[in-house]
Amino acid sequence: MPLSSLAPAPLPVPTHRAVDSDRRRTSASAVLRSVLAHGPVARSTIARLTGLSPASVTDHCNRLTALGLIQEAATLRRSNGVGRPHVPVDLDHSRxxxxxxxxxxxxxxxxxxxxxxxxxxxxxxxxxxxxxxxxxxxxxxxxxxxxxxxxxxxxxxxxxxxxxxxxxxxxxxxxxxxxxxxxxxxxxxxxxxxxxxxxxxxxxxxxxxNGERLFGRTAGGGRSLLHLFVGNVVDAAFATHDEVHHGPRSQSGAIAHLPLAGGTELCDCGRTGCLQAELSERTLCRRAREAGVVRTSDPMHVLAAAADGDPVAVRLLLHRARMVGRAAGLLLDVLNPDTVVVTEMGAVHREDCLAALREEVGPDRAAAVVPTSFPDSxxxxxxxxxxxxxxxxxxxxxxxxxxxxxxxxxxxxxx
Ligand SMILES: [Zn+2]
Known part of the structure; x- marks a missing residue:
């Protein structure tokens, strides 16, 4: 048997059509992202930012305009033509x-x-x-x-x-x-x-x-970003080079049962001090009820009590913020992202909670930790x-x- 018959079958070569379609998709995405980040922006600037040829940018802008996603920023110009290249384009967010x-x-x-x-x-x-x-x-x-x-x-x-x-x-x-x-x-x-x-x-x-990548404070940076979500559910997500990691069947980011040093809360899984059991809003509210701070299960009421000067409410929120900082420190150790975005009620609404969280992370990395870009929404x-x-x-x-x-x-x- 000739050796060549043992060689693996050649990999399928993508057709020209598939390659073209991929390229078109990537280029259209780059053009629309440029308009999002910089609009109103001239087509010549988009060409410089994306590395696409001016002709290609014009072509993509025409398509995106026809779809109603972008429009010429100078509304006094004729509305049915493509406009001159220096007329800036912007997102059409009215429709x-x-x-x-x-x-x-x-x-x-x-x-x-x-x-x-x-x-x-x-x-x-x-x-x-x-x-x-x-x-x-x-x-x-x-x-x-x-x-x-x-x-x-x-x-x-x-x-x-x-x-x-x-x-x-x-x-x-x-x-x-x-x-x-x-x-x-x-x-x-x-x-x-x-x-x-x-x-x-x-x-x-x-x-x-993805919200942070597209519309947040660090949008367009393309650097690595970790997001720690602390509500009733506690989970995380990580992105690098503009791509969010999913892993097989999108199981990435399940951190609910990571052990948190110093945690005292009994978890449904039978262990004590799991990250979600310790940090969840349910736990915060239960502790606040036991301390006589609130009578409800609404964490916003704990925040309101703290805003009214209730020292126990403040203490509970600061403790939680420090524990969130400890969790953020763990994840920083594992993934070493440029930025950690935290969605946690206390750190989002109170300077003292954010400071406590950052203190727990440590002075070298404190500046990498920021609250969500969307505090009210x-x-x-x-x-x-x-x-x-x-x-x-x-x-x-x-x-x-x-x-x-x-x-x-x-x-x-x-x-
Ligand atoms: Zn657990």
Whole structure:
């Protein structure tokens, strides 16, 4: 037998068409990201920023304009032509929106975001007693419909669904959310069936990394970024070179049961001091109730008590912030990111909590830790960022697939 017959079969060579389509997608994404970061911006500047030829930039700008994603900033110019190359272009944020759904343990947040990630409408829907997935998702879809009905001139490009726990982006499934008692919830399928627009699903820690990459304080930096989400669910996400790490079946970032030194809270898993049990808002509220600070399970009431000068509330929040700092230090040791973004109520709203958190991280790395860029709208941004990430990665197909699904929907104002 000749040796050559033992050689592995040659790898399939991508067709020219596939290569062209990849290149077109990447270039369109780079152009739209440039307009997001720098708009209004001249086409010649986009060419310099992206390394694309001026002709290619003009071509992409024409496509993006035809889709209604960008427009010439100088509105007095003729509206039907392509304009001269030096006329700046900017996002057209008057028309398109994305829907956002964030499912927390006690309530769902539904929202509409414009192309800059700004919240244009938002509603909170309490779960009430029942937290059945079918009811919660149906309420979310109906809440989005209500928001869109109140904004008839807005066109939805897609819906992003974000939640904690284990969420598999590829299958659009909430694989496991222990605090809600959900398993294998096909959120993408359910919301799509109720709305008729493309739906994308992801974990909220990853979604907020994408929000930070696109619209946050450090947007466009392209450096490594870790996001630590501390609500009732505690999880994390990591991005480097503009890519969020998912890992097999999107299981990356599950840190709920990492042991936290000094933790005293008994966890459902049977151990003591697991990160989520120690840091969760449920634990904070229970401790605050036991100390007579509040009577409710709403962590905002603990924050309000601290703002009113209750020393026990302040002490509880500072303790929690220090423990969050300890968790951030652990993750810094493992991943060594340039920036750690923390979404934690105390650190977001109180300087003393942020200072305590940073002190625990240590002086060398304290400056790397920053609170979320979206202090007043973090859950709304989480949901919407899932859809906006898809749009900015592949603007040509994301917006055209939304158009085609809308064309089969004859009822304006519903999605
Ligand atoms: Zn545990």
């Amino acid at each position: 398109f929106v994305v829907g956002g759904v964030h499912v927390a343990v006690p309530y769902t947040t539904v929202a509409l975001l414009d192309l800059r990630g700004r919240v244009v409408a938002e509603r909170r829907l309490n779960h009430g007693e029942g937290k059945k997935e079918g009811d919660v998702l149906a309420n979310a879809a109906s809440g989005l419909n209500t928001l869109l009905a109140a904004a008839p001139d807005r066109v939805p490009l897609g819906v992003g669904v974000a939640t904690g726990g284990w969420v598999d982006r590829d299958s659009g499934t909430i694989v496991e959310h222990p605090l809600l008692g959900w398993r294998d919830v096909r959120a993408r399928e359910v919301i799509h069936a109720l709305t008729g627009v493309p739906v994308h699903v992801d974990g909220h820690a990853r979604a907020l990394v 973090v859950l709304a941004v989480a949901g919407g960022s899932v859809a906006l990430d898809v749009l900015y990665r592949d603007p040509l197909s994301a917006s055209s697939s939304a158009s085609s699904s809308r064309s089969s929907d004859s009822s304006p104002g519903t999605i």
